[in-house]
Amino acid sequence: MVKVDVKGCCSFVDEAQYQAYVEKALAAFDVLEAETGEGNDFLGWKHLPTEIPNSLVNDVEAVRNNWAAKGVDLVIAIGIGGSYLGAKCVIEALSHNFAKQLRRKDAAEVVFAGNNLSEEYLAELMDLAAERNVACIVISKSGTTTEPAVAFRVVKQFLESRYGKVEASERIVAITDAVKGALKTLSVQEGYKTFIVPDNVGGRFSVLTPVGLLPISVAGFDIRQLIAGAAAAEKELAVRSEDNPAVVYAAMRNLLFSELGKKVEILVNYNPKLTYVAEWWKQLYGESEGKNGTGIFPASVNNTADLHSMGQFIQEGSRVMFETVLHVENAQRSVVIESDEQNLDQLNYLSGRHVEHCNHMAELGTRIAHIDGGVPQIEICMDKVDAFNLGMLLYLFEFACGISAYTLGVNPFNQPGVEAYKKNMFALLEKPGYEEATKAIKQRL
Numbered sequence: 020m021v022k023v024d025v026k027g028c029c030s031f032v033d034e035a036q037y038q039a040y041v042e043k044a045l046a047a048f049d050v051l052e053a054e055t056g057e058g059n060d061f062l063g064w065k066h067l068p069t070e071i072p073n074s075l076v077n078d079v080e081a082v083r084n085n086w087a088a089k090g091v092d093l094v095i096a097i098g099i100g101g102s103y104l105g106a107k108c109v110i111e112a113l114s115h116n117f118a119k120q121l122r123r124k125d126a127a128e129v130v131f132a133g134n135n136l137s138e139e140y141l142a143e144l145m146d147l148a149a150e151r152n153v154a155c156i157v158i159s160k161s162g163t164t165t166e167p168a169v170a171f172r173v174v175k176q177f178l179e180s181r182y183g184k185v186e187a188s189e190r191i192v193a194i195t196d197a198v199k200g201a202l203k204t205l206s207v208q209e210g211y212k213t214f215i216v217p218d219n220v221g222g223r224f225s226v227l228t229p230v231g232l233l234p235i236s237v238a239g240f241d242i243r244q245l246i247a248g249a250a251a252a253e254k255e256l257a258v259r260s261e262d263n264p265a266v267v268y269a270a271m272r273n274l275l276f277s278e279l280g281k282k283v284e285i286l287v288n289y290n291p292k293l294t295y296v297a298e299w300w301k302q303l304y305g306e307s308e309g310k311n312g313t314g315i316f317p318a319s320v321n322n323t324a325d326l327h328s329m330g331q332f333i334q335e336g337s338r339v340m341f342e343t344v345l346h347v348e349n350a351q352r353s354v355v356i357e358s359d360e361q362n363l364d365q366l367n368y369l370s371g372r373h374v375e376h377c378n379h380m381a382e383l384g385t386r387i388a389h390i391d392g393g394v395p396q397i398e399i400c401m402d403k404v405d406a407f408n409l410g411m412l413l414y415l416f417e418f419a420c421g422i423s424a425y426t427l428g429v430n431p432f433n434q435p436g437v438e439a440y441k442k443n444m445f446a447l448l449e450k451p452g453y454e455e456a457t458k459a460i461k462q463r464l
């Protein structure tokens with residue numbers, strides 16, 4: 020199992036304080052397990068790993084095989100927020116760092132759209148599409164989100180003019196609500212294959228539904244291992260115990276926030292492949308906890324690169340943060356530092372050492388330095404970055420998020436604040452129905 024180690028917080032908190040927060044976290048665990056808390060109609064993610072039907076996994080893999088048979092080498096996955104970040108984080112974590120440059124052909128390349136409104140981005144995406152054999156996955160639970168809708172209109176028109184309407188409809192899969200939303204209506208009309216986002220699973224908890232599984236599978240990764248890892252975590256984390264890793268993580272982060280004023284949590288990695296795990300985690304915790312004027316601000320750094328940019332601030336700046344370090348025990352590739360006769364770089368003392376040994380010593384040295392500098396350290400340890408371990412990690416973060424938000428006293432499963440920018444944007448775009456809001460906002464410009 021992925022482990023949570025809070026020894027790096029010991030010098031900041033005393034045992035009685037910690038026990039008090041473990042009790043709070045266990046009470047929140049009970050609410051999550053009894054399904055009696057706020058937002059309890061959005062708990063479908065809890066048993067996804069152990070309850071995903073094999074037929075659904077087969078169906079997802081059939082799309083991958085069907086597109087592979089057509090020679091599809093570029094899949095545009097359209098979605099934003101929870102309809103984007105889960106797939107992006109798993110694909111980045113499991114991909115060769117230089118897959119694009121190596122031009123590996125063992126699976127389609129998955130690129131993302133609909134996660135911004137940049138005209139340049141879309142135009143340049145179409146430059147890429149023009150040179151490739153293309154299919155598209157369009158994902159929107161509500162089926163009405165503007166960013167993916169705009170991107171899909173462009174990509175749909177491209178596919179229809181390139182392949183004709185009938186073939187285009189074979190190259191488009193929609194993932195949306197079972198009955199409602201514009202994307203559902205369009206899919207029925209155009210005859211797209213569709214997958215359903217279950218009603219009781221919110222966007223940021225949807226990585227183990229087709230929202231995440233389809234893009235991950237078409238990118239060539241083993242979704243069965245991802246699900247198996249999450250299922251192992253689901254079973255282990257269901258045990259009520261003060262040693263439950265989700266309870267430990269939720270208890271310590273709430274203690275640091277509420278008693279020590281640590282308002283920022285930095286998720287730290289020492290492997291560039293984990294950059295988007297942090298982006299996914301930021302959405303999960305940011306949208307789940309940041310409401311009612313409270314919540315820990317989730318941030319992230321990629322070390323050792325960021326030790327040479329953010330390191331100064333973390334060591335000596337405002338003492339508002341704690342760190343949660345993603346520790347990966349084993350590298351899956353090997354590079355050994357060789358001896359050099361001249362030793363001009365004075366690195367011979369490392370001869371015979373693996374580069375990952377240096378990475379681990381940088382991590383340990385940073386951990387000690389940051390503790391000395393007043394930054395408590397939580398460590399999350401995983402064996403290696405593979406599909407099984409990622410499945411465990413993602414589920415741990417989801418389950419701990421539910422416990423942590425309930426400990427904090429907020430509903431983890433809504434995001435009312437996201438509507439504010441949408442209303443202003445629609446007013447400024449003069450969307451029909453927003454006439455009064457348009458007048459009002461224009462007076463403020």
Ligand code: PA5
Nearest residue numbers: 100101102159160161164222223
């Ligand atoms: O977590 C969430 O619910 C949000 O981030 C949504 O995923 C995001 O707003 C996209 O919504 P939709 O899938 O309805 O287009």
